[in-house]
Amino acid sequence: MSEFFETVKDITSAAMKKADTTCKAARLKLSKSALNKLLAGQYIELGKTVYNMCKSGDEDSQEIVSITAQIDGTRRRIAALDRRIDDVLGLVKCPKCGAVLKIKNAYCSVCGKKLTTEQESIEENENEMNIITEER
Numbered sequence: 001m002s003e004f005f006e007t008v009k010d011i012t013s014a015a016m017k018k019a020d021t022t023c024k025a026a027r028l029k030l031s032k033s034a035l036n037k038l039l040a041g042q043y044i045e046l047g048k049t050v051y052n053m054c055k056s057g058d059e060d061s062q063e064i065v066s067i068t069a070q071i072d073g074t075r076r077r078i079a080a081l082d083r084r085i086d087d088v089l090g091l092v093k094c095p096k097c098g099a100v101l102k103i104k105n106a107y108c109s110v111c112g113k114k115l116t117t118e119q120e121s122i123e124e125n126e127n128e129m130n131i132i133t134e135e136r
Protein backbone atom coordinates (compact mmCIF):
# COMPACT_ATOMS: atom_id res chain seq x y z
CA MET A 1 0.00 0.00 0.00
CA SER A 2 2.79 2.41 0.90
CA GLU A 3 4.28 1.74 -2.52
CA PHE A 4 1.01 2.90 -4.02
CA PHE A 5 1.21 6.15 -2.10
CA GLU A 6 4.84 6.62 -3.10
CA THR A 7 3.81 6.30 -6.74
CA VAL A 8 0.98 8.80 -6.24
CA LYS A 9 3.41 11.16 -4.54
CA ASP A 10 5.86 10.83 -7.42
CA ILE A 11 3.17 11.48 -9.99
CA THR A 12 1.86 14.42 -7.99
CA SER A 13 5.26 16.02 -7.56
CA ALA A 14 6.04 15.50 -11.23
CA ALA A 15 2.72 17.09 -12.15
CA MET A 16 3.38 19.99 -9.77
CA LYS A 17 6.83 20.49 -11.21
CA LYS A 18 5.36 20.54 -14.69
CA ALA A 19 2.66 23.00 -13.61
CA ASP A 20 5.35 25.19 -12.03
CA THR A 21 7.34 25.14 -15.26
CA THR A 22 4.25 25.96 -17.30
CA CYS A 23 3.37 28.76 -14.89
CA LYS A 24 6.89 30.17 -14.97
CA ALA A 25 7.03 30.02 -18.76
CA ALA A 26 3.61 31.70 -18.96
CA ARG A 27 4.80 34.50 -16.66
CA LEU A 28 7.91 35.01 -18.75
CA LYS A 29 5.85 35.06 -21.94
CA LEU A 30 3.59 37.67 -20.37
CA SER A 31 6.64 39.79 -19.54
CA LYS A 32 7.82 39.32 -23.10
CA SER A 33 4.54 40.51 -24.57
CA ALA A 34 4.68 43.57 -22.29
CA LEU A 35 8.19 44.27 -23.59
CA ASN A 36 7.02 43.83 -27.18
CA LYS A 37 4.30 46.43 -26.53
CA LEU A 38 6.92 48.74 -25.05
CA LEU A 39 9.13 48.17 -28.10
CA ALA A 40 6.25 48.94 -30.48
CA GLY A 41 5.65 52.20 -28.57
CA GLN A 42 9.33 53.10 -28.83
CA TYR A 43 9.31 52.49 -32.60
CA ILE A 44 6.26 54.77 -32.90
CA GLU A 45 8.04 57.40 -30.83
CA LEU A 46 11.08 57.13 -33.08
CA GLY A 47 8.89 57.46 -36.17
CA LYS A 48 7.13 60.53 -34.76
CA THR A 49 10.44 62.13 -33.84
CA VAL A 50 11.80 61.61 -37.36
CA TYR A 51 8.53 62.84 -38.85
CA ASN A 52 8.56 66.00 -36.75
CA MET A 53 12.22 66.58 -37.61
CA CYS A 54 11.48 66.36 -41.32
CA LYS A 55 8.47 68.63 -40.96
CA SER A 56 10.13 71.32 -38.90
CA GLY A 57 13.58 71.05 -40.46
CA ASP A 58 15.12 71.08 -36.98
CA GLU A 59 17.78 68.45 -36.58
CA ASP A 60 17.70 66.95 -33.13
CA SER A 61 19.75 63.81 -33.67
CA GLN A 62 20.32 63.61 -29.91
CA GLU A 63 16.72 62.59 -29.40
CA ILE A 64 16.96 59.93 -32.10
CA VAL A 65 20.14 58.56 -30.54
CA SER A 66 18.40 58.42 -27.17
CA ILE A 67 15.29 56.61 -28.48
CA THR A 68 17.49 54.23 -30.50
CA ALA A 69 19.40 53.38 -27.33
CA GLN A 70 16.10 52.69 -25.53
CA ILE A 71 15.02 50.41 -28.40
CA ASP A 72 18.32 48.52 -28.22
CA GLY A 73 17.83 48.09 -24.47
CA THR A 74 14.31 46.72 -24.93
CA ARG A 75 15.48 44.35 -27.66
CA ARG A 76 18.25 43.04 -25.42
CA ARG A 77 15.73 42.41 -22.64
CA ILE A 78 13.43 40.55 -25.04
CA ALA A 79 16.37 38.41 -26.20
CA ALA A 80 17.28 37.70 -22.55
CA LEU A 81 13.66 36.71 -21.83
CA ASP A 82 13.67 34.39 -24.84
CA ARG A 83 16.73 32.64 -23.43
CA ARG A 84 15.08 32.36 -20.01
CA ILE A 85 11.89 30.92 -21.52
CA ASP A 86 13.97 28.31 -23.37
CA ASP A 87 15.86 27.69 -20.13
CA VAL A 88 12.69 27.20 -18.08
CA LEU A 89 11.29 24.84 -20.70
CA GLY A 90 14.60 22.96 -20.73
CA LEU A 91 15.37 23.96 -24.30
CA VAL A 92 18.53 25.33 -25.80
CA LYS A 93 19.05 27.01 -29.14
CA CYS A 94 22.06 25.98 -31.21
CA PRO A 95 24.22 29.11 -31.62
CA LYS A 96 25.31 27.96 -35.06
CA CYS A 97 22.17 26.75 -36.85
CA GLY A 98 19.42 27.99 -34.50
CA ALA A 99 17.84 24.54 -34.01
CA VAL A 100 15.88 24.16 -30.75
CA LEU A 101 17.30 21.26 -28.75
CA LYS A 102 16.97 19.54 -25.42
CA ILE A 103 19.40 21.11 -22.98
CA LYS A 104 21.05 17.79 -22.07
CA ASN A 105 22.48 17.31 -25.55
CA ALA A 106 26.23 17.94 -25.66
CA TYR A 107 26.19 18.42 -29.43
CA CYS A 108 23.65 19.89 -31.81
CA SER A 109 21.78 17.01 -33.43
CA VAL A 110 21.26 19.10 -36.56
CA CYS A 111 24.65 20.61 -37.35
CA GLY A 112 26.90 18.81 -34.84
CA LYS A 113 28.18 21.92 -33.07
CA LYS A 114 29.43 21.36 -29.51
CA LEU A 115 27.00 23.04 -27.12
CA THR A 116 28.34 24.80 -24.06
CA THR A 117 26.18 25.27 -20.98
CA GLU A 118 26.73 28.98 -20.42
CA GLN A 119 23.01 29.25 -19.60
CA GLU A 120 24.15 29.05 -15.96
CA SER A 121 24.99 32.74 -16.08
CA ILE A 122 21.31 33.64 -16.30
CA GLU A 123 20.21 34.55 -12.80
CA GLU A 124 17.39 32.33 -11.68
CA ASN A 125 15.93 34.58 -9.00
CA GLU A 126 16.14 37.78 -11.00
CA ASN A 127 12.76 39.47 -10.78
CA GLU A 128 10.91 39.36 -14.10
CA MET A 129 9.31 42.73 -13.46
CA ASN A 130 12.74 44.34 -13.23
CA ILE A 131 13.29 43.44 -16.84
CA ILE A 132 10.35 45.58 -17.82
CA THR A 133 10.81 48.54 -15.51
CA GLU A 134 14.58 49.06 -15.47
CA GLU A 135 16.24 51.64 -17.75
CA ARG A 136 13.01 53.23 -18.88
Ligand SMILES: [Zn+2]
Pocket residue numbers: 094095096097098099108109110111112113
Ligand atom coordinates in the same frame (compact mmCIF):
# COMPACT_ATOMS: atom_id res chain seq x y z
ZN1 LIG B 1 23.17 23.36 -34.82
